Amino acid sequence: MGVFTYEDEVTCSIPPAKMFKAAILDSDNLIPKIMPQAIKCVEILRRSIWSKFKSMTHRVDAIDKENFTISYTMIDGDVLSGGIESISHELKVVASPDGGCIYKKTSKYHTKDDAQVCEEHIRGGKEKGLALFKAIEAYVSAHPDEY
Numbered sequence: 001m002g003v004f005t006y007e008d009e010v011t012c013s014i015p016p017a018k019m020f021k022a023a024i025l026d027s028d029n030l031i032p033k034i035m036p037q038a039i040k041c042v043e044i045l046r047r048s049i050w051s052k053f054k055s056m057t058h059r060v061d062a063i064d065k066e067n068f069t070i071s072y073t074m075i076d077g078d079v080l081s082g083g084i085e086s087i088s089h090e091l092k093v094v095a096s097p098d099g100g101c102i103y104k105k106t107s108k109y110h111t112k113d114d115a116q117v118c119e120e121h122i123r124g125g126k127e128k129g130l131a132l133f134k135a136i137e138a139y140v141s142a143h144p145d146e147y
Contacts, residue, residue: 001085004109004117008126009102012137016093016101018147020068023136024091026147034135061088068093083115087125103133 012019022030057076063069074080074087090106107125109117140147 002111002114002116004111006107006122008105008107008129010105010130010133011096011100011102012133013098013100014137014140015099016068016095018140019101019103019136020065020093022140022147023093023133024063024068024070025065030136030139031132034139035132082118082121083112084109084117084121085112086110105129 014022057074058072059075061071061073063071069090069092071088071090073089080086088108088110092104093101094104096102107122109122111117
């Protein structure tokens with residue numbers, strides 16, 4: 001099995017506590033509301049959050065509300081194609097100097113045997129993640145008292 005790692009950062013004008021609450025802690029309510037064309041529902045099962053987008057399932061491995069971190073793994077679905085066994089993510093929301101936050105994400109693609117990860121696959125995941133992030137930022141900016 002191989003492991004391919006990539007890191008990404010996105011800046012945001014929302015303070016870390018608000019962004020973490022909206023994007024992570026309230027994701028089961030907020031995400032289907034702001035992106036109904038992409039995500040029908042997010043279900044909470046056995047203290048873990050499982051979200052399904054077409055046939056994609058995530059498992060929350062760890063969450064730290066005080067330090068604004070979460071680790072989760074994509075464990076099932078047709079997104080795990082081309083020899084990809086699972087994709088694990090570590091996300092940390094930290095304060096930025098301007099009062100907003102920086103979303104720091106490390107993703108690890110775990111492959112079967114000697115399979116390689118296609119750059120197009122990574123780029124597509126990053127684009128979808130950025131679109132979701134920006135939609136959350138826009139919602140929280142438009143509804144500042146909600147979070």
